[in-house]
Amino acid sequence: MVLDPPLAHPLIGRLTVIGVGLIGSSILRAARARGLAGTLVAYDGSEAVRARVLALDIADCVAETPAQAVDGADIIILCVPVGAMGAVAQAIAPHVKAGAIVSDVGSVKGAVVSALRAHLPANVHIVPGHPVAGTEYSGPDAGFATLFKNRWSILTPPEGADEGAVSRLSALWSAMGANVETMTPEHHDLVLAITSHVPHLIAYNIVGTAADLEAVTQSEVIKYSAGGFRDFTRIAASDPTMWRDVFLNNREAVIEVLGRFTEDLIALQRAIRWAEGDKLFDLFTRTRAIRRSIIEIGQETAAPDFGRSHD
Amino acid sequence: MVLDPPLAHPLIGRLTVIGVGLIGSSILRAARARGLAGTLVAYDGSEAVRARVLALDIADCVAETPAQAVDGADIIILCVPVGAMGAVAQAIAPHVKAGAIVSDVGSVKGAVVSALRAHLPANVHIVPGHPVAGTEYSGPDAGFATLFKNRWSILTPPEGADEGAVSRLSALWSAMGANVETMTPEHHDLVLAITSHVPHLIAYNIVGTAADLEAVTQSEVIKYSAGGFRDFTRIAASDPTMWRDVFLNNREAVIEVLGRFTEDLIALQRAIRWAEGDKLFDLFTRTRAIRRSIIEIGQETAAPDFGRSHD
Numbered sequence: 001m002v003l004d005p006p007l008a009h010p011l012i013g014r015l016t017v018i019g020v021g022l023i024g025s026s027i028l029r030a031a032r033a034r035g036l037a038g039t040l041v042a043y044d045g046s047e048a049v050r051a052r053v054l055a056l057d058i059a060d061c062v063a064e065t066p067a068q069a070v071d072g073a074d075i076i077i078l079c080v081p082v083g084a085m086g087a088v089a090q091a092i093a094p095h096v097k098a099g100a101i102v103s104d105v106g107s108v109k110g111a112v113v114s115a116l117r118a119h120l121p122a123n124v125h126i127v128p129g130h131p132v133a134g135t136e137y138s139g140p141d142a143g144f145a146t147l148f149k150n151r152w153s154i155l156t157p158p159e160g161a162d163e164g165a166v167s168r169l170s171a172l173w174s175a176m177g178a179n180v181e182t183m184t185p186e187h188h189d190l191v192l193a194i195t196s197h198v199p200h201l202i203a204y205n206i207v208g209t210a211a212d213l214e215a216v217t218q219s220e221v222i223k224y225s226a227g228g229f230r231d232f233t234r235i236a237a238s239d240p241t242m243w244r245d246v247f248l249n250n251r252e253a254v255i256e257v258l259g260r261f262t263e264d265l266i267a268l269q270r271a272i273r274w275a276e277g278d279k280l281f282d283l284f285t286r287t288r289a290i291r292r293s294i295i296e297i298g299q300e301t302a303a304p305d306f307g308r309s310h311d
Numbered sequence: 312m313v314l315d316p317p318l319a320h321p322l323i324g325r326l327t328v329i330g331v332g333l334i335g336s337s338i339l340r341a342a343r344a345r346g347l348a349g350t351l352v353a354y355d356g357s358e359a360v361r362a363r364v365l366a367l368d369i370a371d372c373v374a375e376t377p378a379q380a381v382d383g384a385d386i387i388i389l390c391v392p393v394g395a396m397g398a399v400a401q402a403i404a405p406h407v408k409a410g411a412i413v414s415d416v417g418s419v420k421g422a423v424v425s426a427l428r429a430h431l432p433a434n435v436h437i438v439p440g441h442p443v444a445g446t447e448y449s450g451p452d453a454g455f456a457t458l459f460k461n462r463w464s465i466l467t468p469p470e471g472a473d474e475g476a477v478s479r480l481s482a483l484w485s486a487m488g489a490n491v492e493t494m495t496p497e498h499h500d501l502v503l504a505i506t507s508h509v510p511h512l513i514a515y516n517i518v519g520t521a522a523d524l525e526a527v528t529q530s531e532v533i534k535y536s537a538g539g540f541r542d543f544t545r546i547a548a549s550d551p552t553m554w555r556d557v558f559l560n561n562r563e564a565v566i567e568v569l570g571r572f573t574e575d576l577i578a579l580q581r582a583i584r585w586a587e588g589d590k591l592f593d594l595f596t597r598t599r600a601i602r603r604s605i606i607e608i609g610q611e612t613a614a615p616d617f618g619r620s621h622d
Contacts, residue, residue: 107538132535132537132538133537134537134538135615135616136602136615136616137615142615151537152534152535152537154535181534187526190526190527191527191531191532191535192535192538194520194521194524194527194532194540195521195527195531195532195535195536195538195539195540196535196538196539196540197539198517199517199538199539199540199542199543200539201576201579202513202517202576203539203542203598204579204594204595204598205572205575205576205579205594206509206510206513206572207598207601207602208575208594208597208598209505209568209571209572209575210505210506210601211597211598211601212571212575213505213568213571215498215501216501216502216505218601218604220502220506221502221505221506221601222601222604222605222608222610223463223492223608223610224443224463224465224502224503224506224507225506225605225610225611226443226444226445226462226463226610226611227418227443227445227503227506227507227510228506228507228508228510228511228514228546229505229506229507229510230602230605230610230611231510231514231542231543231545231546232510232542233598233601233602233605233611234542234602234611234616234617235539235542236595236598236599236601236602237598237599237602237603238595240591240592240595240596240599241592243591243595244588244591244592244595245588247583247591248583248586248588248591251583251584251586254583255580255583255584257520257524258576258580260520260523260524261516261517261520262573262576262577264516264519264520264523265512265513265516265569265573266573268512268515268516269566269569272558272559272562272565272566273562273566275559275562277555277556277559280551280554280555280558280559281551281552281555283515283516283519284515284547284549284551284554284555285551286519286522287514287515287518287519287522287544287547287548288547288548288551290518290521290522290529290532290533290544290547291447291518291541291544291545291547291548292548293529293533294533294536294541294544297533297534299533299534299536299537299541300536300537300541300544300619301619301620304446304447304448304453305446305447305545306545306617306618306619307617307618307619307620308611308612308617308618309612309618
């Protein structure tokens with residue numbers, strides 16, 4: 001499936017993406033494919049990435065400095081790890097034009113709101129965002145124009161945010177194929193703790209536990225991974241810097257949800273120890289229904305085994 | 312990819328499959344596709360399943376009783392939940408011919424060895440097995456002939472098992488496309504605890520924890536599941552009876568591995584609480600390498616997001 005055809009007129013004059021990894025490069029590709037901006041500007045702190053963006057030809061202009069990148073931009077989207085948001089905001093702050101929108105794609109919103117507010121002037125519209133989409137791959141080559149199609153993009157405008165700014169940003173995400181929702185940063189951080197952050201943490205954790213078992217060799221773990229383990233290795237292959245920053249910046253919600261997860265797991269362990277088969281069966285039946293709902297609303301494939309080829 | 316072409320001569324005279332779910336029906340299909348048995352016999356305790364097997368035409372003969380199913384069979388493979396193995400062994404015991412091989416496909420081996428030994432006569436070869444393959448779907452319609460292709464099938468012959476019997480069963484699995492390994496039931500149960508059983512348990516658990524969070528609605532969990540959560544729902548949609556029996560019958564190894572998992576998780580939680588970013592980064596880097604190895608040996612796809620279509 002492809003995106004809708006390009007618009008007759010761009011939505012935005014100048015769109016700047018800072019940080020050209022999986023998400024940043026997907027925004028550039030989607031905006032280019034749909035003709036959403038008069039000029040697409042890209043900047044990345046890494047010289048190698050800037051060279052790669054030029055080679056991939058996914059922006060109209062690759063800036064050499066943050067100041068140059070945001071000069072005259074109408075919308076600026078920061079696509080850097082959550083822990084780097086403050087430094088980037090500080091670097092661009094003197095150069096952002098009055099009335100511009102500064103947004104981001106970080107997986108944590110409370111900490112990002114604080115980091116942006118600390119540095120950006122009052123005449124700039126801060127409208128943080130988070131497209132709930134991605135793959136386990138990183139870098140400018142990993143992106144693709146349809147990444148946001150049929151996925152949700154969550155905006156967390158601070159209280160009193162300019163409604164016009166919020167709707168311009170919302171229109172941009174819609175035009176890239178996303179469904180847009182608005183919520184508070186606090187609620188976002190709790191929702192994502194359960195739907196994304198804690199799942200990543202337990203995936204990283206089980207892969208680590210497996211690697212450390214003395215009685216089972218690494219080669220056995222790898223050979224017999226089709227029994228379920230390999231499903232966890234996908235998200236445990238995600239970008240380490242991005243995920244370190246997520247956990248350091250969404251500490252409270254992650255620890256709260258982790259506490260509940262561990263409590264539930266210990267109750268299950270007790271049910272196994274005491275051979276309470278009915279408790280296990282009840283949970284295992286209940287969880288099936290949730291997957292059915294995820295498939296029904298088009299957030300998952302119904303193909304067996306995620307549609308992996310069986311050969 | 313497809314299986315190799317049919318053999319000129321069948322490997323086995325009469326092959327009986329008892330329990331025609333995902334695995335049993337895949338064995339029938341693979342054996343039929345490759346011409347591995349002179350006669351393929353199927354039996355299932357459910358009348359509806361027997362009717363479905365007839366309609367699907369995946370066996371030469373659908374028996375009406377366990378006794379009829381095993382009559383004259385050279386190899387009998389029990390494809391029922393682990394908790395049902397004892398009862399099935401008891402039902403077929405008086406009717407199995409001397410020298411026949413009785414095997415199974417249960418995900419736990421120690422408990423199955425005991426259950427089969429308790430009922431089957433000494434003149435029958437007991438060679439338990441476990442193909443490490445499957446999908447989240449169940450029932451006779453879910454099977455397919457290439458399910459075992461490039462997967463490992465583990466045999467756990469008891470000490471003193473007849474070598475000829477082991478190699479005949481091994482040849483059958485190889486002919487269905489599987490790689491065959493032999494190990495003790497105890498080692499199997501520990502290896503599978505980490506590569507399959509505990510991953511399933513924590514997947515079921517996180518889905519349950521998510522469903523129970525009061526502050527996050529079920530519809531939010533479902534909408535934003537593309538952030539990682541949905542990966543877990545696949546194995547948490549697996550057959551509840553089968554998995555209840557796995558946990559009840561591999562209690563010790565599961566509790567041992569779960570203990571390590573929880574210990575590691577609590578250490579990670581502490582690292583988050585104390586903002587020890589380096590510890591998180593180190594683990595998140597180490598786990599990437601394991602996925603690469605799984606992809607390298609062909610046990611996983613390298614396609615982003617398991618190859619799900621992005622539309």
